[in-house]
Amino acid sequence: MRxxxxxxxxxxxxxxxNWEKTTHEYDTEKETATFQAKLKTxxxxxxxGQRPRAPRNPLTGNQRPANIYNGVLHPTIxxxxxxxxxxxxxxxxxxxxxxxxxxxxxxxxxxxDWGQGVFPFYYVQLANFRDMLSEPAxxxxxxLREAQTMTMDAIENVGQAVIIDVGExxxxxxxxxxxxxxxxxxxxxxxxxxxxxxxxxxxxxxMKVKGSKITLTFDHTGQGLYAFDTREPxxxxxxxxxxxxxxxxxxxxxxxxIEVWSDAIDKAAAVRYAWADxxxxxxxxxxxxxATPFRTDDWPGIxxxxxx
Numbered sequence: 001m002r003x004x005x006x007x008x009x010x011x012x013x014x015x016x017x018n019w020e021k022t023t024h025e026y027d028t029e030k031e032t033a034t035f036q037a038k039l040k041t042x043x044x045x046x047x048x049g050q051r052p053r054a055p056r057n058p059l060t061g062n063q064r065p066a067n068i069y070n071g072v073l074h075p076t077i078x079x080x081x082x083x084x085x086x087x088x089x090x091x092x093x094x095x096x097x098x099x100x101x102x103x104x105x106x107x108x109x110x111x112x113d114w115g116q117g118v119f120p121f122y123y124v125q126l127a128n129f130r131d132m133l134s135e136p137a138x139x140x141x142x143x144l145r146e147a148q149t150m151t152m153d154a155i156e157n158v159g160q161a162v163i164i165d166v167g168e169x170x171x172x173x174x175x176x177x178x179x180x181x182x183x184x185x186x187x188x189x190x191x192x193x194x195x196x197x198x199x200x201x202x203x204x205x206x207m208k209v210k211g212s213k214i215t216l217t218f219d220h221t222g223q224g225l226y227a228f229d230t231r232e233p234x235x236x237x238x239x240x241x242x243x244x245x246x247x248x249x250x251x252x253x254x255x256x257x258i259e260v261w262s263d264a265i266d267k268a269a270a271v272r273y274a275w276a277d278x279x280x281x282x283x284x285x286x287x288x289x290x291a292t293p294f295r296t297d298d299w300p301g302i303x304x305x306x307x308x
Contacts, residue, residue: 001065001066001069001105001106001109002066002069002109002113003065003066003069005105005109006065006066009105011098011101011307012098012102012307013307014307014308015065015098015307015308016065018308019064019065022058022059023059026057026058026059028055028057031055031057032055034055035052035053035054035055038052039051039052062091063091073110077113077114078114080116081114081116081119082119082120082192083119083120083121083122083188083192084110084119084120084121084122085121085122085123085124085184086121086122086123086124087123087124087180088123089125089126089144089145089148090126090129090172092144093126093140093141093143093144093303094140094303094306095303095306095307095308096140096143096144096146096147096301096303097143097147097301097303097304097306098303098306098307099144099147099148100147100150100151100154101154103147103148103151104151104154104155107121107151107155107158108155118156118157119157120157120158120159120187120188120191120192121155121157121158121159122158122159122160122161122184122187122188123148123151123158123159123160123161124160124161124163124180124183124184125145125148125149125160125161125162125163125164125292125293126141126144126145126148126167127163127164127166127167127168127174128164128165128166128167128168128169128277128278128279129141129167129168129169129171129172129277129278130169130277130278131169131277131278132169132276132278132279132280133276133277133278135246135247136237136245136246136247136272136275136276137276138301138302139275139276139277139302140277140301140302140303141276141277142272142274142275142276142277142279142293142295143301143302143303144303145164145293146293146294146295148160149203149292149293149294157191159187159191159199159200160200160201160292161180161183161184161186161187161201162183162201162289162290162291162292162293163179163180163183163290164274164279164281164290164293165228165281165284165290166179166180167278169278183289186198186199186289187199187200198222198223198285198287198289200220200289201220201285201289201290201291201292202218202219202220202221202222202225202256202283202284202285202289202290202291202292203218203219203220203291203292203294204216204217204218204219204273204292204294204296205217205218205219207271207296209268209269211266211267211268212261212262212263212265212266212267212268213259213260213261213268214238214259214260214261214268214270214271214296215253215257215258215259215260216257216258216259216260216271216296217256217257218256218257218258218291219256220285221255221256221285222285222286222287222289223255223285223286223287224254224255224256224285224286225252225255225256225257225258225283225284225285225286225291226252226283226284226285226286227252227282227283227284228282228283228284229282230282232249232250232251233250233251233252233258233282233283234280234281234282235273235274235279235280235281235282235283236248236249236250236258236260236271236272236273237271237272237273237275238260238261238262238265238268238270238271238272239265239268239269239270239271239272239297240265240266240267240268240269241267241269243269243270243297243299245270245272246262246264246265247262248260248261248262248265248271249261249262258283269297270295270296270297270299271295271296272294272295272296272297273291273293273294273295274291274293274294275293275294275295279293281293
């Protein structure tokens with residue numbers, strides 16, 4: 001994004017101030033000298049152990065606001081385009097709440113810069129990554145996925161490809177590019193090229209609480225919901241008003257409804273699905289698209305106050 005857009009919005013004041021501080025305090029000569037001293041020590045000791053890593057100047061890196069925009073995007077503005085596809089979000093996970101407005105703002109700024117109207121913008125939700133956990137827990141990656149999903153309602157002519165089943169715990173970039181491309185292509189084929197194809201993953205619509213059980217209704221279920229690999233739905237957790245989540249049992253009631261419960265919860269208040277960095281989850285549509293991770297609550301997450 002252009003730097004002036006960020007600087008003109010008070011919501012990004014902390015972010016800009018943080019980078020201004022880095023700009024004034026980062027000392028290239030000092031960092032280089034420190035590295036050279038460490039390298040000499042490592043060499044004098046017979047090069048045992050890991051070689052010291054050369055310093056990376058943050059002012060020239062991809063994280064600094066507008067660096068990528070100025071170097072990569074700006075030179076292409078003016079060329080005719082059909083639309084955009086986007087895969088990113090990992091570096092924003094610790095600022096997931098900020099991403100709720102930052103991402104739609106970026107999309108709008110691209111459209112403004114190109115001046116070609118509301119061109120389609122299709123993006124990939126973060127894949128599963130990192131270690132799997134034995135118990136329900138907070139997750140910055142889950143909060144970032146939530147922010148990505150919210151973009152569907154925040155701005156028009158966008159589409160989200162869900163790949164919660166494609167990732168790998170020890171590789172931040174899923175090696176199965178074919179499935180990722182297939183799910184992006186579905187959006188373009190359906191929305192821009194007139195192909196009659198199911199393109200959107202099942203998505204949470206509403207819930208109904210009755211005692212210890214919560215009934216969930218989904219949109220975009222196509223031929224119906226399906227539990228992959230096992231008959232029982234996996235990946236749901238449930239909590240009462242104390243906001244303490246436990247793993248839940250679940251059953252598919254019909255093509256767009258799932259019932260969730262736990263014997264440990266008397267009065268249910270909220271349900272989460274695939275709410276983890278690397279969740280174990282198995283709900284799909286029978287058209288082969290995984291259900292969109294979600295939560296029914298709006299309790300403050302772990303990234304709510306991080307804006308830097």
